[in-house]
Amino acid sequence: MTYFETLKKKDCNGCGLCSLKCPKKAITMIEDNEGFVYPVIDKSKCINCNICKNICPNHEYNLNNKIKAYATINKNKEDLSNSSSGGMFVLLAKYVLKNNGVVFGVKYDKNLIAVHSYTLNEDELIDFQGSKYVRSDLKNSFVEVKEMLKDKMVLFTGTPCQCQALRSFLGKDYTNLLTCDIICHSNPSPKVFKLYKEYLERKYSKRIKNIYFRTKKIGWHCDKSIIQFVDDTEIIESSYYHAFLVELLNRPSCHNCHFCSSNRLSDFTIGDAWGIEKLLKETTNNNTGISLLCVNTDKANKTLQSIKKHVDLTEIDLNEIYKYNHNHNVKINRNRNRFFNKLSNEKINNSNIVFYLNKYSKDPLWKAIIKKFLKTLKLR
Numbered sequence: 001m002t003y004f005e006t007l008k009k010k011d012c013n014g015c016g017l018c019s020l021k022c023p024k025k026a027i028t029m030i031e032d033n034e035g036f037v038y039p040v041i042d043k044s045k046c047i048n049c050n051i052c053k054n055i056c057p058n059h060e061y062n063l064n065n066k067i068k069a070y071a072t073i074n075k076n077k078e079d080l081s082n083s084s085s086g087g088m089f090v091l092l093a094k095y096v097l098k099n100n101g102v103v104f105g106v107k108y109d110k111n112l113i114a115v116h117s118y119t120l121n122e123d124e125l126i127d128f129q130g131s132k133y134v135r136s137d138l139k140n141s142f143v144e145v146k147e148m149l150k151d152k153m154v155l156f157t158g159t160p161c162q163c164q165a166l167r168s169f170l171g172k173d174y175t176n177l178l179t180c181d182i183i184c185h186s187n188p189s190p191k192v193f194k195l196y197k198e199y200l201e202r203k204y205s206k207r208i209k210n211i212y213f214r215t216k217k218i219g220w221h222c223d224k225s226i227i228q229f230v231d232d233t234e235i236i237e238s239s240y241y242h243a244f245l246v247e248l249l250n251r252p253s254c255h256n257c258h259f260c261s262s263n264r265l266s267d268f269t270i271g272d273a274w275g276i277e278k279l280l281k282e283t284t285n286n287n288t289g290i291s292l293l294c295v296n297t298d299k300a301n302k303t304l305q306s307i308k309k310h311v312d313l314t315e316i317d318l319n320e321i322y323k324y325n326h327n328h329n330v331k332i333n334r335n336r337n338r339f340f341n342k343l344s345n346e347k348i349n350n351s352n353i354v355f356y357l358n359k360y361s362k363d364p365l366w367k368a369i370i371k372k373f374l375k376t377l378k379l380r
Contacts, residue, residue, distance in 0.1 A: 001058070002053050002056040002058050002059050003038070003039065003056070003058075004018070004039075004052055004053045004056065005053065009032075009036075009038065009252040009253070010252045010253050010255060010256040011058060011253065011256065012038050012039070012253055013057060013058070013161040013162075013165070013187075013251075013253050014029070014036055014037045014038065014135065014187075014251065014253070015057060015138065015161060015162060015165035016029045016037065016039075016138060017055055017056065017057065017142070017165045017168060017169055018039050018051075018052035018055060018056060019039055020142060020143075020169065021051055021052070021055045021169070022051065022052060023047075023049065023051065024045045024046065024047055025045065026041055026042045026043075026044075026045035026046045026047075027039045027040070027041055027042075027052060028040050028042070031191070033340075033343065033344035034189055034191065034340045034343060034344065035189035035190050035191020035192060035194075035343075036135070036189060036190075036191075036251050036252075039052070055168050055169070056168070057161055057164040057165045057167075057168050057258075058258050059168075061164055061167075061258070061259075061265055062265065063259075063261070063263035063264060063265050064263060064264055064265065064296040064297055065263045066296075067262070067263070067264065067269075067294050067295065067296050067318055068294070068295045068301070068315060068318075069292060069293070069294050069295075069315070069316050069317070069318035069321060070292075070293045070294075070295070070313050070314060070315050070316060071086075071273050071276050071279075071280060071283070071290050071291070071292065071293075071313075071314045071316050071321075072086050072088050072273075072290065072291045072292075072293045072311050072312065072313055072314075073086045073087070073288075073289070073290055073291070073311065073312040074086060074087030074088065074090065074091050074291075074310065074311055075310055075311060075312060076090075076091075076310065079091070079129075080216075080288060080289060081216050081288070082126055082129050082130070082216075083129050083130065083216075083289060083291075084129075084130050084131040084213075084214050084272070084289070085220065085270075085271070085272040085273070085289040085290060085291045085292075086272075086273065086289045086290045086291030086293075087289065087291065088268075088270045088291040088293050088311070089105070089128070089129065089157060089180070089270060090125055090129055091307055091310055091311060092155060092178070092180060092268065092303070092307070093105070093122075093125050093128070093155060094122060094125070095303065095306060095307050096153050096154070096155040096178065097119075097120065097121075097122050097125075099153050100152060100153065101152050101153035101154060101155060101176075102118050102119070102120050102148050102152050102153075102154055102155070103118060103119050103120075103125070103128065103154075103155045103157075104116060104117070104118045104141055104144075104145060104154065104155065104156045104157065104158075105117070105118075105128035105157045105158075106128065106132050106136040106157075106158070107127040107128050107132075108127070108132070108210070108211075112197055112208055112210075112211070113137065113190070113194075114132045114134045114135070114136040114137065114190070114193075115136055115137045115139055116136050116137065116138045116139055116141040116158065116162075117139075117141075118141070118144060118148070128157075130212060130213070130214075130215075131213050131214050132213070133185070133188060133213050133240075133241065133244045134187075134188050134189075134190055134193040135187040135188065135189070135190050135251065136158070136162075137190075138158075138162065138165075141156075141166075142165070142166055142169040142170075145166060145170070145177075146169070146170060149170075149174050149176060149177060152176070153176045153177075153178070154174075154176065154177050154178070155178045155179075155180065156177065156178070156179050156180070157179075157180045157181070157182070158181065158182070159181060159182060159184045159187065160181040160182075160184060160257075160259035160260070160264070160265060160266065161253075161257070161258075161259055162181075163179045163180075163181045163265060163266045164259060164265050166179065167179070167265070175299070178267050178268070178299065178300070178303060179265075179266040179267050179268070180266055180267065180268040180269070180270060181259075181264060181265070181266040181268075181269050181270075182269070182270055182271055183269060183270070183271025183272070183292065183325055184254075184257075184260065185244070185245075185330065186244070186247060186249075186250040186251065186254040186330050187250065187251045187253075187254055188243075188244050188249035188250060188251075189249050189251070189340075189343075191343070192240070192243075192249050192343070192353070192357075193240065195348070195349065195350045195353040196239075196240045196353055196354070196357070197211075198350035198353075199350045199351065199352075199353045199354055200227055200237065202350060202351065204229065204235070206229045206230060206231060206233075207229065207230045208227060208228070208229055208230070209228045209229055209230045209232070210228040211225060211226075211227055211228070212225060212226040212227075212228065213225045213241050216288065216289065219287040220272075220286070220287050220288060220289040220290075221287060223238070223241070223242070223245070224236050224238045224241070225237060225238045225240070225241040237354075239354045239357040239358050239361070240357055242357070242358075242361050243357045243360070243361045246333055246361050247330045247331055247332065247333045247336070248333045248335060248336055248339055248357070248360055248361055249339075250330060250332075250333075250336070254329070254330055255329055255330060255331070255332050256329060257329050257330075260329050262318060262319065262322050264294060264296045265296075266296060267295075267296055267297045267299050267300035267303075268293065268294065268295065268296065268300050268303075269292075269293075269294035269296060270291055270292065270293055270294075271291070271292045271325060272289075272290070272291065272292065272325070273290040273291055273292040273316075273321065273325075274292075274324045274325050275321060275323065275324025275325065276290050276292075276316070276321065276324075278320075278324065279316050279317065279320055279321060280314060280316070292316075292321055292325065294318065333360075335360035335361075336360075338360060339356060339360045342356060
C-alpha cells in the first residue's frame with residue numbers, strides 16, 4: 001500500500017518521486033514538525049491520473065534472491081583508512097570512473113547538509129566516503145542520472161528505498177547502470193541533525209568543518225563521533241550518533257520498511273560485516289574494517305570479476321552474517337514519541353538538543369542493571 005492510499009506516514013519514504021513525476025506539478029514535498037518531508041496535493045491541479053500512486057517505490061517491486069555474500073577488504077590502505085568499513089564503495093566508484101563513468105552518492109554541502117550529488121573525478125571521491133547518518137536530499141539526482149545514462153556508465157548509491165525510487169523513475173533497466181544500496185539502519189531526521197550542528201557551533205563559537213560518525217582514527221569498532229571545526233580542532237561528541245543507534249530519530253517508514261530483508265533490489269549491497277569474527281576466526285582482531293558485499297545480479301558479478309584483484313575476498317554464508325546485521329525493520333524506541341512531541345512543540349531547540357538526545361537515548365534502569373550484570377559475568 002502507498003501513502004496516497006492510506007495517508008499513513010509509515011507508508012512514505014520521502015523520496016519525492018511522486019512530486020517529480022506529477023504531470024500537473026500538483027504535488028509539493030512539505031516538511032512536517034519532525035523534520036521529514038511528505039507529499040501534499042494541490043486538489044485544484046490534480047487530475048486523478050494516479051501516476052503518483054503507481055510510481056511510488058512501495059507500490060510494486062521485484063527483489064533479487066540469488067545472492068552471493070562476501071567479506072571484503074580493499075587492498076588500497078589509504079582508501080581503506082578513509083572508509084567506514086572495508087572500502088568497497090570507493091573500489092566500485094573507481095572502477096566506474098575509469099570506464100568513463102559518473103558516481104552518484106552522498107556528500108556534505110557547504111552548510112554540512114547531506115545531499116545526493118555526483119562526481120566525474122576520482123580526487124573528489126573522498127567527499128563521498130564515510131557514513132553520514134542522516135537522510136540525504138536527493139535534489140535533482142534522478143533526472144541527472146537519466147541524462148548521464150545516455151553516454152556514460154553510472155554508479156548510483158543510496159538507501160534501498162532511494163535505489164528503488166530511481167528504478168521506478170527510469171522505468172526500465174540500463175546495461176550501463178549499477179545500483180548499490182546499503183544495509184540501512186534507518187533514516188534520521190534532518191531537522192534534529194541541523195539543531196545538533198547549531199548547538200555545537202553555539203557552544204564552541206566556531207563553525208563545523210566535518211562530522212565523522214565513525215572514523216578509523218579510533219578504530220572500526222568505535223561507537224564515537226569526531227566533530228572537526230574549521231580551525232581543524234577536534235572533539236569527541238556522540239549524543240546524536242548514540243540516539244541514532246537506539247532508533248530514537250527514525251522516519252516512521254523505517255519501522256515499516258519494504259526493502260529491509262536478505263533479498264535485495266539493487267545490483268550490489270554493501271555494509272559493515274558485523275559478526276564476521278563468528279564466521280572467520282582469523283578476523284577476530286581486525287580493527288581496520290571489513291565490508292559485507294552482497295552480489296545480487298549477474299551484472300554485479302561481472303563487475304566483481306573486474307575488480308577482485310584489488311580486494312581480499314572471502315565468500316560467506318549470507319544467512320549467517322545477517323544474524324549480526326540489520327536485515328529487519330528497526331524497532332520503535334519507547335521514547336520516540338516523547339522526543340518528537342517535544343520537538344514539535346518547540347521545547348527542543350539548538351540550546352538544549354544534546355540534553356534531550358542523551359535523556360531519551362538512555363536505557364531504563366532495569367535494562368541498564370541487566371547489561372551491567374551481563375558485562376560483569378563476561379569479564380569473569
